[in-house]
Amino acid sequence: MAAFPGSIAFDEYGRPFIIIRDQDKQRRLTGIDALKSHILAARQISNTVKTSLGPKGLDKMMVSADGDVTVTNDGATILKMMDVEHEIGKLLVELSQSQDDEIGDGTTGVVVLAGALLEQAASLLDRGIHPIRIADGFELACQHAVAHLEKIAELFPISATNTEPLIKVAMTTLGSKIINKCHRQMAEIAVNAVLAVADLEQKDVNFELIKVEGKVGGKLEDTVLVKGVIVDKTMSHPQMPKELRNVKIAILTCPFEPPKPKTKHKLDVTDVAKYKELREYEQDKFREMVDLIKKAGATLAICQWGFDDEANHLLLQNELPAVRWVGGPEIELIAIATGGRIVPRFEELNPEKLGSAGLVREISFGTTTDKMLVIEECSNSRAVTILVRGGNKMLVEEAKRSLHDALCVVRSLVQEPRVVYGGGAAEIACSLAVAAQADQLASLEQYAYRAFAEALEAIPLALAENSGLSAIHTLGEVKAKQSATGDPALGIDCMFTGNYNMRDQHVIESLRSKRQQLLLATQLVKMILKIDDVRSPNEMEG
Template sequence: MAQLGGQGQQLIILPEDTSRLLGRDAQRMNIMAGKVLAETVRTTLGPKGMDKMLVDGLGDIVVTNDGVTILKEMDIQHPAAKMLVEVAKTQEDEVGDGTTTAVIIAGELLKKAEALLEQDIHPTVIVMGYRNAAAKAQEILNNIAIDAADRETLKQVAMTAMTGKGTETAREPLAELIVSAVKQVEEDGEINKDSIHIQRIQGATVAESEIVNGVVLDKGRLDPSMPKEVQDAKIALLKYPVEVKDLETDAKINLTDPSQMQAFIEQEEQMIRDMVDKIIASGANVLFCQKGIDDLAQHYLAKAGILAAKRVRKSDIERLEKATGAKVVTNIDDLTPEDLGEAGRVHEKKIFDELMIFIEDCKDPKAVSLILRGSTKHVAEEVERAVEDALGVVSATVEDGQVVAGGGAPEIAISKGLKDYADTVSGREQLAISAFAEALEVVPKTLAENAGLDSIDALVDLRSAHEKSPYMGLNVFKGDVTDMKAANVIEPKRVKKQAIQSAAEAAEMILRIDDMIASSKSGQPSPEEMAAAGMGGMPGGMPPM
């Protein structure tokens, strides 16, 4: 609202039910939301991080220490907190790991900015300092990166990513499977992670997980009379349903004689028989159809000794193309022997209580399947999340060919470099760059806290060790500072690059907000309600137990 000149009248610009927070209040509220969210996931960081149990409205349980999974499962309402969830999602999409790191760095950057705001340093100055610091951090990261993408390095990267994620006992065999899968689907130095299909099955132990050089479909053959196993398979992939199509327009057929009805049925049967004959004529002995297959067609296919499955997912059809060399045929009339794919063996197999079709022994397949086992559903789910993270980091290492040491080593090295850089910058931006440098130390500090070590002693020892080598990190199992490069604790450079960049950008965006205007129709709590609630607990998060 505003007063009009000397009239004394009020001019209403916003609806009456709109709420608003201005200036320092808006900044304080957003910073608090970021800090609370970072604190929520902070205890999950590192090999000795703890797990969270998340229970949704239906009573379904998720037990995990995967940062992005925790943030997705929490019902977060606060708009600034949602921006940090986006940071985690971007990190997950880009690299697959480092989501917790990205969020806690963003939270610490906001915390350091709050102290600078208290000193009356303008948010724009802080933002410019953070931007320069983020750019300088990338330079320092490039200088400390190690060129390596050999098989042994990839295995170590995978094992580092899986440490502390419920796969501890079977890290080595799983790392071997992951590296084999990534190497198999690599094309011209690029990896399409969709080509690696993860099939999660409970029962048995994690160590009994396996790789299939081909595709595994989570469905059985259509008819028990179909062959259970086909050697030297010739595979047809159809988009077209093997059934009589419904008329596209509403139509009535008037039958005046029972013989006409019989002729109509026979004609339909003949059309289906013709379709099956075309499949047989192509030489196919295995059929996977994206749409439906008529019961009568199933009978004829079984009689011809063809193993068939219907309603196969589009993503599975695409993987079958890459694995077998088959071409997807849209029109059954166009099916020729040249369109067929090849596999050494196609067979149905029951694992635990699930029937599956294995298409394996393919010639240089560009799609593979990983069968992951776990003693219970929740264990199998957590194993899957750990393997997905490891697949992401191994793929990033293959594509970039660069790694950095783990255990908080890169953060300390970058922090040290930024403090030296801050001394060369004049004006108040120097304070923001120093704050950025200190914020990065939250990673080794958190690693120490989660391992039950003294975080101050750990930081002092790390800073001292970095005077000699940039690869010195915190060994949380022994409780001392170790050369992480020599200890084979390594991560892809891209994990750190993306985490620092996205955390800095999110912090910048939140710091530039000085006005929060919320409509009551938005369904979000108003700024006043959020202020009154004092941001207690998780922002708009899980209900009290």
């Protein structure tokens, strides 16, 4: 009974119904009032992230309940960390997350566009247009905008030898990030990492082979791309060699310890002889394990579990370097990179299951005792690791998020090599096309088309506003130039170069990302416009 927010009563026929607590004081919103409440909640979320859009966008500082501080301008991260109570607000958080999962870039833009569409929907509702007609009109307008995007998109050259075009796209993505002081270096790292694991013939990128590791200390410029695997571990014994060449690696998921009784049993040792016998048995088992590894031809053991000092010392005596407590994902990546097999039992070890690497070395950082293990020149050289450096943890984490966005954009271009121009140019071109189409319509949907065209202008407006320009004046100027010339590459000059042509500025965006933004934002707005009431399951039963 305590699960209900009120209590159950029965009518004269014995049918139960729920009496909601403080029912007389509560006011339920339904119909247009509910829609306006939803739109208001969504607009508040949208306005929060709008200031983070573009190369001049501002960062947000998020403080968790534990006091952890995150500084970022990544839309998906901001929304994920926000404590959103309103149900519609949560839908916008999911919208941003789905854009991040699918494309990896445009997480702020998609929320700003959804907020602008809902703002336009509110004014159409005030004019007495039914929400279903608005939703259907938006969907048709979106289809027209996507078709226009396809028309203005340009083919993009993807080549492993000429990486300059890809670097310029990655630089556009990183232009709004905190790491833009080493703009080109980060873009080159992202492009080289994707091309190292990409299959250009199949147009496929295996993201599992790219690992991004962060280490506090040094400068952002110290960030490097390693053709191999970096593990945040060291050799298990300080006297083991710090550099190994032409290594045969045994990758183990079995612990270096003698067999133990199950937890419900216990072993009682009552006299010295039995203790010596047990100790001798343990020694024999340790020797047997080391012999099996040596017999297989391994020159390095990487173990998922730990081992005690006795086993460690025995490994040192037998000149068998080892690494312990290596996590599951790292173990898998090492296996893929070195061409080895993960071995669950010592008895199963044989030469065919060993991985091979040209060089395994420990690297240290500055004057600290921090060390990491680098496995390079692997038999499957496609696995790569980006080692991000930075002055503090916040900077390293934001650099990792920024690199993730750049990696995702380059991956999108490998999968679909077509681009549109950034700086709001694509949105303005689509806005003009949708507005022109609205003039051809005689039905009620023409109002939704015009509203959609106006909502598309929210992105260039926000870019101009965040850059300190006169937003309306700048947008009007660019629209007039696009209308006159028909050039879809004219956008907002956020960097004050005096040139509105994004083609000359090399501000390029993936068509896939832009198309996904339009489709996802429209789908969400359509869903919200069809919600006219929110009730808990208990109330529905009542």
